[in-house]
Amino acid sequence: MNINTFTKAKNVYKRLEEETPLSEKSLIKNGIKCENPKKKEPRAENSTVNDLNRGRVAIFIDGVNLFHAALQLGIEIDYLKLLCRLTAGSRLLRAFFYTTVDISRQTHTRPRPNEKQQGFLFWMRRNGYRVVTKEVQIADNSKKPNLNVEIAVDMITLTPYYDTAVLVSGDGDLTYAVDAVTSKGAKVEVVSLRTMTSDSLIDVADSFVDIDSIKHHIQKDSHSSYNYRALSNSNL
Template sequence: MQLLPRPQNDSQPSEKLDTEQRLEQPMLKVIEKPEITTSPNMMPAPAPGLGYPEDSRLRQRVAIFIDGANLFYAAMHLGLEIDYTKLLRCLTRERHLLRAYFYTGVDRTNEKQQGFLLWMSRNGYRVVTKELVQFPDGSKKANLDVEIAIDMMNFARYCDTLILLSGDGDLTYVVDNITYQGVHVEVVSLSSMTSESLIRVADFYTDLENIKGEIQKEPGS
């Protein structure tokens, strides 16, 4: 019996070559680029903390920085007596509060002020003070912008959001710098007493007048 030659499969060499070439090629993992969304400045913005979904808000770590003199004059302009316990709840909005700072100039002879600051230190606030300096015109002032800026920079590494209660344009640079680090900064102040540059660099801005009803002290309390 004559054996016929085995038929040649012309496709085998090329298929083997293709397989070898594929094995020699490095494995490439395709990673889809995530969609990046930006949050434009808002004025007026939702109340602090409401710019985020419910579940993510609960996981946020926040720190609060209050310019006492600026808040005092804003409240006086609004005819507002602030309940500072309500203020903390309003600003935090169920987020995890790491620290709340209150900055103010002090007159050691003012017993009423000393009593107020003692209450603040016992009710959730870290009080930072500086002696008032009297000027030739008789006015008194203590500038704590440097203290506020340093504390904000230090806490930026530990927080998701920083909340600043001030309208002082001198704090614009530090707020702008912190937002570039990926930390959200919310500014709360009275719009008529707030620097436009500070509003522009903040991630969210809330006019103090819009939350007046939430932080008003109850009569007789």
Template sequence: MIQLVREPDGVESSLPQAPENSSEQLPLLFPEEFDETDAPIHLHRGRLMLFIDGANLFYAASQMGVEIDYAKLLNYLQQQSTLIYAFFYTGVDPSNLRQHAFLTWMRRNGYRVVTKDVVLNPSGSKRVSSMNVEIAVDMMRFAQDCDTEILISGDGDLAYAVNAVSHVGTKVEVISLRSMTHDRLVAVADNFIDILSLRDAIQKSPRS
């Protein structure tokens, strides 16, 4: 297992950058009921690769009202598995020093960071470019090098890539907030886990 050090407090709060003036309407409601018995058990995933849509995870965490502890997240998901790579995809603002500090921490603690510069709209506002192409290409490129791929995203545009990976015999698990996950993505995944059930295991501890 990859050895991790604690993440500096607060550095991730600026990453990923939420798109400004976005027309996308994010759901504001949580499931009305959550039974702790629904929490997933640790699975024997064999050789594991992890693909995290940073912006999607950021929005999910915002909906749950928590900050993600990325050290806990990696440790939790690689239990009873052999982690090969953990990819983290995000748009970046070259002028955001706190964001770069966070990405440096991620690289030093087991993550392979894939970035794309934010785009300036004609109005001067910043917009995060989609990382779906990069995620889909990497999922396909490494499909035969692992037993299980975990995708942390609810974006329905990734359903085709998930289905294609499954056809080569690699198991694909999707982890996301159910209210933010497209039904098409849930349908093609070998296993779907509502990240709400993982909240206590992967959130940052309250600061004293």
């Protein structure tokens, strides 16, 4: 069954290429603007999601889930492109990025073993994301760590303030939270790699986008002018 062609009354399986192109306006406080791809991607006439009916958008990204999806696709995510693509010209309320921080290898000689990751998270905070972290000791924990509780609480708590939630995760444990959000009248778009996405999550969402169908628009270019260098003297 082709996931991009199968449709049903409640859910709409679509490719993000069919959505409304981005508008030429700044989405981030520091003046970074999203590129308008109108010349390269003409809007499909049967588009079901656009900036006119999405209203105010809130983005919730499961960083660990997205990392493994990118790993399977063999790409590195450009988080500026991703933010612009997910916002798609709509009014952005807030973009959350959830991730774990491994502290299991911390020693006296290496009190900060994750400086590169901390540099990345600092960059994310400066470029439009609200970063939520959880310290974990992966080496001593057989259970896969995640931030599903944090994601669920934020999605439900902020429901009165947004019209559309964009959930970048395929974790089926978030199904109940998505169902709760939609029951309050908000829309939920799930964005994830299809092979990593729970059917139950797709069933309760209003629409689903396979990351594989948009990978060429969100991957980092080899000549990108920014990087996530480690921080040497940081208070993070």
